[in-house]
Amino acid sequence: MSRTEHTTSYYAATAHAAPERPPLRADMDTDVCIIGAGYTGLSTALHLVEAGFRVVVLEAARVGWGASGRNGGQLINSYSRDIDVIERQHGADTAKMLGSMAFEGADIIRDRIEKYRIDCDYRPGGLFAAFNSKQMAELEARQQLWARYGHKQTELLDTATVRTRISSDRYAGALLDHRSGHIHPLNLALGEAAAIESLGGQIFEDSRVAVIERLPRPVVTTENGSRVTADYLVIAGNAYLGGLVPELSARSMPCGTQIVTTEVLGEARARELIANLECVEDCNYKLDYYRMTGDFRLLYGGGVSYGGGDPASIEAFLRPRLEKTFPQLQGVKLDYAWGGDFLLTVSRLPQVGRLTPSIFYAQGYSGHGVTTTHLIGKLVSETLKGQAERFDAFGTVRHMPFPGGRAFRKPYTALGAFFYELRDRLGV
The missing domain is CATH 3.50.50.60 (FAD/NAD(P)-binding domain)
Structure with a gap:
């Protein structure tokens, strides 16, 4: 075999x-x-x-x-739908119970790394980067929400401050989560x-x-x-x-996401791009995410292919997104490109x-x-x-089936995602 x-x-x-x-x-x-x-x-x-x-x-x-x-190797706190959404859709009791657990996962990982001496390039800190004032308002609301559930180790960064941490002119600000971090997964x-x-x-x-x-x-x-x-x-x-x-x-659907990794940039150049080497994800519905690896490569991922699988060329798909975020990396050599599936639910x-x-x-x-x-x-x-x-x-x-059943879950979900992506682009 x-x-x-x-x-x-x-x-x-x-x-x-x-x-x-x-x-x-x-x-x-x-x-x-x-x-x-x-x-x-x-x-x-x-x-x-x-x-x-x-x-x-x-x-x-x-x-x-x-x-x-x-995966992208980021220790992101809470769930893909945050605690306020859980309360609106599933009730106060469920929100209270799930909210009380929303920040345990990253601590469990840190405990495993320390207890079993796991060498996986752990670095602390993560940034949620906002493109506009609407997204900054959402990050401010998230900070307040998380504080109500006991997570107060976050910090709002204005435009000038975020540009001292990420060498990109795309962002209006960010939320720094000190209990986040990233790893070699x-x-x-x-x-x-x-x-x-x-x-x-x-x-x-x-x-x-x-x-x-x-x-x-x-x-x-x-x-x-x-x-x-x-x-x-x-x-x-x-x-x-x-x-x-x-x-x-x-009641679930595989979805593909893709990642590329650059050549080794070296620590000095890496810190020119992300000064404190935190991981980053933006606030769009179909978001991009990136970080520096343990050997100082930029690892950059993004996009979603509903139903799973990869585009014909991962590099052709992701290079424009990477270079839009970091124009100073135009033409940088990409040493690795790969994809994989995660599982999506309607909720x-x-x-x-x-x-x-x-x-x-x-x-x-x-x-x-x-x-x-x-x-x-x-x-x-x-x-x-x-x-x-x-x-x-x-x-x-409660988990509902995807609209249209297995035959139509992919086009219906893609149509919904297109709507939210359009809102991201318009900033509304």
């Missing part, structure tokens, strides 16, 4: 060495089986093995092969996998699950016929789950809940997965230890 390799990204090219993890070839019995070795599965597994559970993780490809090993995943195994957890790669039997003690069967029976099952395949659980895929909030009393699922982070996945892993662990209130709070969020 040939080994599945990571996509040809900057992250894969600079990943730390990892052990060969063979496919599952024998039947097993365990406390918890987890489908997927991305952040949701890894965070869940690590919290559980720390609590003494026997854990088996089945990964269809490689640890961190999907979005967890390809694949190395974080690999470090978490190593921590799981150091505590007795088992991870099997190239072990795609073909069948789930929803029994009181769930049974999963891989494509090669090996089976795992467990007290509990956690489904964490996210955008790469396929049709394994039809009732989940009907833009995560799909989290149970299929049966012993089968849990979590997916659909809608672009805010790096931090929220780590929170969800903690909540699953709390639930299996007997405290389900925080996990079940996510289950109160």
